[in-house]
Amino acid sequence: MKLKRTTATFTAFLLAMPTILVSAESEEPAEDSSAQGPGAFDKKDEVIYANLDSSGAQQDLYVVNNFTVSEEGTITDYGSYSSVQNLTDLTAIEQEDDRIEFTAQEDEFYYQGNLDNQALPWEFDITYELNGEEMTAEELAGEEGELQIQIDTAKNEEGQEVFFNNYLLQITMTFDSERYKNIQAPDGTIANAGKDRQVTFTVLPESEESFTVNADVTDLEMDSIQIAAVPSNMAIEAPDTENLKEEVMPLADATSEVNRGVGELRDGVAELNDGVGSLYNGSAQYLDGINQLQANSGSLVEGSDSIKGALQQLSQAVGAGSGNMNLSQFTELTGGLRQIAGGLGEVQGGLTELSGQYSQAYGALDQAVAAIPEAFVSEADIQALYESGADPATVDQLVQSYQASLAVKETYNAVSQAFDAISPALETSAGALTDLQSTLNTMADQLETSLSATSMDESLQQLQEGLQTLSANYDQFHSGLVSYTGGVGELAGSYGELHNGLAGVNEGTGELENGAVQLNDGTAELADATSDLPDQIEVEINELIGEFDKSDFEPVSFVSEQNENVETVQFVIKTAAIQKPDEEQTEDAVQEEKSFWDRLVDLFR
Incomplete structure (x- = not known):
């Protein structure tokens, strides 16, 4: 049966061949484009097709040009094509350098131009890892494990920047759901496409991105990665910002209030720092004082102990001698005081007489010294006197007398202030002796009065009791003083730690003030930056929209x-698929090239 069907098919094909050949031969030859007048078109569309290898490197590139013809005739186009091909009819296309001419009928006209040396606006880098090991696409075919695919997009510096800046890229990857499980694409969109799963990534204009896809795969094969590039021609309308501006206005006012509050805080911290500084300085002075007090505490206790002993001895002495006191001794004391006063009177009289005599003598001495001539005799004059023929011995006496008179005058001038002071001193001493004489006589009078009016035993008894009370009270004072000095020692040690703490507080408030100043500077900048925040928001929104619009x-x-x-320019880009080698295709590839007839016969075997 199979042989009969094959034979019948082959016979039908042979019968049809003459008709095909006749039809091809009978077709009218193409008209010469030069016989046509100039044509016109309303718009032109370009679709750029690019083939990449599995790693993203550019390979083939060609353009399908579509013209919407408005007037039949010759149309001129331009492009650095390595070759061109009419996709609409069989009319010839003429190419001279970059100039392309063809004859188009009304309606649509398509032709393809192949590009050899033109770069895409984007670069693509695709890497594959299986179980953490980087592999090529050829090595991956048929494998299984944890697969990661990374796609990096970047601007191609050799490409046309206008497309990179204005075109949106859409990258689509298709995975067979029977081969791929647990597909993950953090930056992509995963969707069902029949029995397959599609992962889509989007790259905005002027952007360079990196995407990853992870999946568990068995018997790995993968379709081509499809990349479409189209103009990002979405018009974005600016939102109504009035409500937003009203909402952020309180924020601007709040930052201003915060700045004023921080300014007051800064002033308060500055006052606090000044106060703590004054406290620290005062504490330092107090610490010095208490340390000095502690250093002198030993001497103070020793002195107090001596006073306590003296009071005890005085109290004991008065108590021991109060019963044996002889009042006649006080009477003799009164007489002795009067005798001393009389002697002082005699001395005072002698000083007064001496003062008068000294004044007379000093006056005479002053006149004598003043009479010594002031003339100056030079060494030359003295030498001339020796050379005058006078008696040398006489000249020697004259010279000696002259020098002695000069010495007397100089000495007197040097000590004259001392001489001047002697006379007033004698007068003062005489006056002092007069006062002392009067005081002694007064004391004698008062003592006599006291002896006649007072019982000495009673006075001494009162004195003894007072001394005993004083001595007893001083014991308590001395004990308190000892405790006080001990407390001073403890206070000095404890206050040293307190003072060190104040030093830390002083340093901390200084840093706090510096921080408050910096904080105030920051809030001032913030308040200044947000003072026109509503207008800034509107400007930023417009700028952001402008970037994407x-x-x-x-x-x-x-x-x-x-x-x-x-009218439009679009890009259709795809990578090579990853497929396992086909055994039959491999065998066909190694076979020798057959003739047309042999290959035709093979179709029916």
Whole structure:
């Protein structure tokens, strides 16, 4: 049965071949384009097809040009094509350097141009890892394990920047759900496409991105990665910012209030720091004083102990002698005082007489010294006197007398202030003796009065009792003083720690003041920056919208800037698929090339 069907098919094909050949031969030859007048078109669309290898390197690149013809005739286009091919009809396309001419009928006209040396606006880098080990696509085919695919997109410096800045990339990866499980794409969108799973990534204009896909795979094969690039021509309307501006206005006012509050805080911290500084200085002085008091505490206790002993001895002495006191001794004391006063009177009289005599003598001495001539005799004059023939011995006496008179005058002038002071001193001493004489006589009078009016035993008894009370009270004072000095020692040690703590507080408040100043500077900048926050928000929103709003982009030709009426330019890019080698295809590849007839016969075997 199979043989009969094959034979019948082959016979039908042979019968049809003459008709095909006749049809091809009878087709009218193409008209010469030069016989046509100039044509016109309303718009031109370009679709750029690019093939990449599995790692993202560019391989083949060609453009399908579509013209919407408005007037039949010859149309001129431009492009640095290595070759061109008419995709609409069999009319010839003429190519001279970058100039392309063809004859188009009304309606649509398509032709393909192949590009050899033109770069895409983007670069793609695709890497594969299986179980953590980087591998090539060829090595991955048929494998299984944990797969990670990373796709990096970047600007191609050799490509046209206008497309990179205005075009949106959409990267689509298709995975067979029977082979791929647990698909994860953090930055992509995963969707079902029949029995397959699709992962889609989007790259905005002027952006360079990196995407990863992870999955568990068995018997690995993968379709081509599809990349579409189209203009990002979405028009983005600016939102109504009035409500937003009203909402952020309190924030601007609040930052201003915060700045004022921080300013007051800064002033308060500055006052606190000044106060702590004064406290620290006062504490340092107090610490010095208490340390000095502690150092002198031993001497103070020793002195107090001596006073206590003296009071005890005085009290004992008065008590022991109060019963044997002889009042006649006080009477003799009164007489002795009067005798001393009389002797002082005699001395005072002698000093007064001496003062008068000294004044007379000093006056005479002053006149004598003043009479010594002031004339100055030089050494030359004295030498001339020796050389005058006078008696040398006489000249020697004269010279000696002259020198002695000069010495007397100089000495007197030097000590004259001392001489001047002697007379007033004698007068003062005489007056002092007079006062002392009067005081002694007064004391004698008062003593006599006291002896006649007072019982000495009674006075001494009162004195003894007072001394005993004083001595007893001083014992308590001395004990308190000892405790006080001990407390001073403890206070000095404890206060040293307190003072060290104050030093830390002083340093801390200084740092706090510096921090408050910096904080105030920061809040001042914040208040200044947010004072017009509503307007800034509106400006930022407009700038952000401007970055993504490419609605004003005017399409340009990918192949030549001379091309006009370009309506759209799109890119269709795909990588090589990852497939296991086909055994039958491998066998066919190694077979020798067969003739057309042999290959035709093979179709029916």
